[in-house]
Amino acid sequence: MRILVLSAYDAASHRAWRKGLVACFPEHQWTELALPARYFSWRIRGNSLSWAFSEREVLSQPYDLVVATSMVDLSSLRGFVPSLGQIPTLVYFHENQFAYPESGREFRSVEPQLLNIYNALCGDRLVFNSRFNRDTLLEGARKLLAKLPDQVPPGLIEQIEARSSVVPVPLPDSAFDKRAIENETWPQRSGCPAQDDPIRIVWAARWEFDKGPDRLLAILRALESRGTDFRLCILGERFRNSPKEFDTIAREFSHRLDQCGYAESREAYLSWLSGGDIFLSTATHEFQGLSVLEALAQGCIPALPARQAYPELFSEEYLYPDCGDDIEREAGLAADLIERQAEALKNGALEAPSVAGFSWSALKPLYAELFSALTATGAE
Known part of the structure; x- marks a missing residue:
């Protein structure tokens, strides 16, 4: 099978998914086009x-x-390039433009959201990395279309929903290999932490x-x-x-920090994770959470806010309540969870x-099924 992969904003997670996809299916002939993840507004339209x-x-x-x-x-x-319109196309949604928190510095434009809608209507099959991602796109698109003044065709959301499925971004099989480089600061524990050991907390994100x-x-x-005794690694x-x-x-x-900054290598990054006890997330924007996985x-052990994609992936014992703008209250509840x-x-x-179940080995059959279904029926 000859497959064209298009990654228009090739950020780290997009790049890892693209390369993982190609490596997981060596039986296919791949052609890849990717553009750097910079100049967002120009890149997505240009x-x-x-x-x-x-x-x-x-x-x-x-x-x-075509996989785009x-x-x-x-x-x-x-x-x-009209010939592309004759080729079955799978559109993969790592994120959508309807569920981003606002910093207050954005240039407000409806165009990124409209691009999501156009792409969803163009694709023969739409794949999302989480239900949260899919559902926020559908709800956001429904609300946006309702605001447009006239000439909005009926049934667009239903068309998008009918073509949609959820298949996560897989982890490389190597992510499960704990034979990372030796970390003298945080060596892997041979068992449970002792009662007098400080708890090791990892936070890793942009x-x-x-x-x-x-x-x-x-x-x-x-x-x-x-007075909680803890060591801290911020990556x-x-x-x-x-x-x-x-x-x-x-x-x-x-006095708590053992690491604060970018790990010098992938192996070093994994060594910090493998030496940690609790992984803390404080994200207000997360469509899947690859660093958590x-x-x-x-x-x-995950300690995560009960928002974004996390509640669909993890049970309540790993979640602390989302308190919205009441950050101090949320912090207290998160500290309660970490201490427990x-x-x-x-x-x-x-x-x-x-x-x-999130490894490439486990998820390959789902991707293979999508490819086979699309190429068997063609673009309809």
Whole structure:
């Protein structure tokens, strides 16, 4: 089977999914086009121009299937290269533009949301990484279409819903391998932490506002005020204008921090996870939570807010309540959960939930079924 993969905003998670897809199906012949994850507004609207007039020969080949991320301007690209409209197309939604928290600095435009709708209507099959992702797109699109002044065709949401399914972004099988490089600061435990051991807390995400740095700071302060004995590892990519809370954490919790910043390698990243006890998330924006799944694959216990995609993936024993704008109350409840988990861990009464079902090995049959169904029936 000849498959064209299009990733118009090839961020780290998109890139990992694209490369994992190709590696998981070596029996197919793959052609990949990807654009850097920068200049968001231009990239999502301009990718059709960039590709149609610089990669026309590649796009015009006789493919059996097109797999495109939701950032691809698919309707325009099909207009520029009409032969693409005859090829069955799967659109993968890593995220949607209806469920992003607002920082207050956005350039307000309806165009990214309309692009999601156009792509959903263009794709022969739509795949979402979580029910939360799918449901927020459907609800957001329904509300947006209801606001438009006139000439909105009926039944669009029903068409989108009928073509939709949920298949997560898989973890590489190597994510379950605990033979990471030796971490002298946080060596893997041979068993449960001892009663007098500090609990090891890991937080890993992009250092941006939507990952809840203000909530993280509040939780750490709550734990500190209670005299909780803990060590802290903060991982993730820092950007030029990262929230000031990270500097505050580095200053206030220097006596707790064993790591604060980007791990020097993938192996080092996994070694921090494998040495941790509890993985804490404070995200206000999470469509699946790959970093959480990776941490669980390495044996961490999740402590997660009961919002976004988390409640569909994890039971209540791993969730603390979402208190909206009441950050202090949420921090107290999160600290309660962490203390309960720490005690249970030390008593050998708590284990990380299995995420083996999220591996490429486990999910390959679902992707194979999607490919086969699309190529067997063709674009309808």
